[in-house]
Amino acid sequence: MDIQENQQAVDISKPPYLHLISAFLAMEPPDVLISLARKCGGGLIGESIQGFIWNNYINTTVGDGGCQQGPYLKRVLKKLIGEIESDGGVVLDELYEHYAFIMTNLKGDNFSGGNSRVLKRISFLFPDECCELSSCPKSKKLEVSLHCSVNMLEGDTGCSIWPSSLFLSEFILSFPNIFSNRSCFEVGSGVGLVGICLAHVKASAVVLSDGDLSTLSNMRLNLESNLLSTRIDVPECKKDASTVQCVHLPWESATEIELQNFAPDIIVGADVIYDPLYLPHLVRVLTVLLKRGTSFPNHGSVRSEGCQPDSKCIRSEVQHADFEFDSSKGKAESCSAPCVEDKDDALERRPVAYIASVIRNIETFNYFLELTKEANLTVADITENSKPFDLLPYAKSYQRSTIRIFSISYN
Ligand SMILES: C[S@@+](CC[C@H](N)C(=O)[O-])C[C@H]1O[C@@H](n2cnc3c(N)ncnc32)[C@H](O)[C@@H]1O
Known part of the structure; x- marks a missing residue:
């Protein structure tokens, strides 16, 4: 034929x-x-x-x-x-x-010779209703190349693409105004997909961190494959829009001063809530990063995105919770927070963390909530009111309904 x-x-x-x-x-x-x-x-x-x-x-x-x-x-x-x-x-x-x-x-x-790494090319496909988003390329397609492992376990955890990083990437691309012109810091960055999306929506600085050295070198390779230059382990975070910084940062050994030097506006993380042994360290890292007071003179007003597929909530610069978890009972409570933030409240704002997670083990997750409560952090499930666009409609193996996204702030 x-x-x-x-x-x-x-x-x-x-x-x-x-x-x-x-x-x-x-x-x-x-x-x-x-x-x-x-x-x-x-x-x-x-x-x-x-x-x-x-x-x-x-x-x-x-x-x-x-x-x-x-x-x-x-x-x-x-x-x-x-x-x-x-x-x-x-x-x-x-x-x-x-x-x-x-x-x-x-x-x-x-x-021939063997290599458990493969090159996956993740295409974010923007539907017509997204064309006004600043993250939407002319071609309506953002393709990210990722060297990654096909083996999620056995020491290659950080070199695999976990589902929450796909969801967090969709969130970033669906709500670019939350991240653009803000300095962003990621914990447990893995292959670097989220960082590539943050650079795409023009975060003012992007710092990616991981505790595993082989994960970091794979992450750097991925950033370079996607035409992003990288800076290696510069201790103080000087804001720099043109490069993505990769930092070796094990949560258990990160010092308060080291963390305070990053001073990010936004902290992100995907699938990092899974090992009870390291959760106290993760929560300490988040608390130090979130505790800093920040003012945003250029971001005092709430801007909508134009596309509003979900009539319940305007896609605003700052999204709010529809649930708060009662960590003492381990269950969600209804929250009356409005969808759109008060202009005055937005003027003086502390950093916010957006953590995407599959809750595989409820006990581990409740332990995380207990630790956050002790640390004076408020955890709110924003999944329902801030649904990202489905930019990966072909990825049937990725079950987005199993993923939650939480905003975390310091009280
Ligand atoms: C399940 S993977 C998720 C990777 C990536 N965020 C994603 O969603 O594809 C967890 C990541 O956290 C990192 N990690 C685990 N424990 C850590 C620790 N104690 N300190 C710093 N990073 C850690 C791992 O190296 C890995 O990259």
């Missing part, structure tokens, strides 16, 4: 084709790809869809030196060929041949 003959005119910049390619680039599981491919083909994965996949993903990945993706491609091709055959369809020769090539060259699950 000639692939060119089988290619119908398709618009790669529009769903469902855009979603299919985005899912391939983000290395979504084979099942997700199959269901998106079927959507493109009206139920079947015919020759024209196969040709589209070959031309727009597999062939370009091979040409890209994408041998890192070998184990993934092997799983995808196996599933794809199996599905087409069980439909009674014709499989393109190119797909068979490439599968055979991978099978011959791939030893075990590694590709």
Whole structure:
């Protein structure tokens, strides 16, 4: 079969084709790809869809030196060929041949020499209603390349992309005015995705931190891959919009003076509430960073974003809680805070933290709440009133409904 003959005119910049390619680039599981491919083909994965996949993903990945993706491609091709055959369809020769090539060259699950790191390309797709957001590129697509591990455990925790960092990134891109022109500091930054989004919305300074040295070097590689220059371990945070600073900062050994020197306006963190052993240290770090008083002479008014998909709440510069957790009882309480902040209150403001988290273990989370209460911090669940746009509609393996976002401030 000639692939060119089988290619119908398709618009790669529009769903469902855009979603299919985005899912391939983000290395979504084979099942997700199959269901998106079927959507493109009206139920079947015919020759024209196969040709589209070959031309727009597999062939370009091979040409890209994408041998890192070998184990993934092997799983995808196996599933794809199996599905087409069980439909009674014709499989393109190119797909068979490439599968055979991978099978011959791939030893075990590694590709010549072995490397458990892969390159995922995460595409944030802005729907039409987002076009007025300052974070929305002309192309309506922000693609971030991330070297990461496919192994979430076994010492590679910080080199994997955790779901809360996807959610926090969507939050940053959906509410850019919260972060633009503010100095931002991230705890437990992992692969650096959140920092790349903060730089994209023009935070005045971005400091990323992690306690793990191999995570930091992978993070720097990612920042450079996304054309961001990095500064390494400069102890005092001099605000600098053009670079992202990467800091080795284990929570347990960070000193008060070291932390106070960062003096950020906003602190962020994704999936950092999980290890009870380190929670007291994390809460101490957050408390020192949040305790500082700050004035924002240029941010006294509340600005709306223009796009208001959620009629219940204006997408304002500062978002508020709909729930406060009663840490003594470990349950959420209703909060009557308004959606839009008083202008006078906004004039003199302390730093705020935005922490996204999957609550995997309620006891661990309640322990975190107890510690924050003792430290005089207010934790508010803002997930419902400040829902970010779904900018990753193709990423079916990412269950955004399991993620909460909390704003934390010092009383
Ligand atoms: C579950 S990962 C989340 C990574 C990233 N935020 C994300 O969501 O993809 C937790 C991160 O916190 C870092 N971390 C864990 N304990 C830490 C500690 N005691 N001090 C500093 N960083 C720590 C890990 O190295 C890792 O990068």
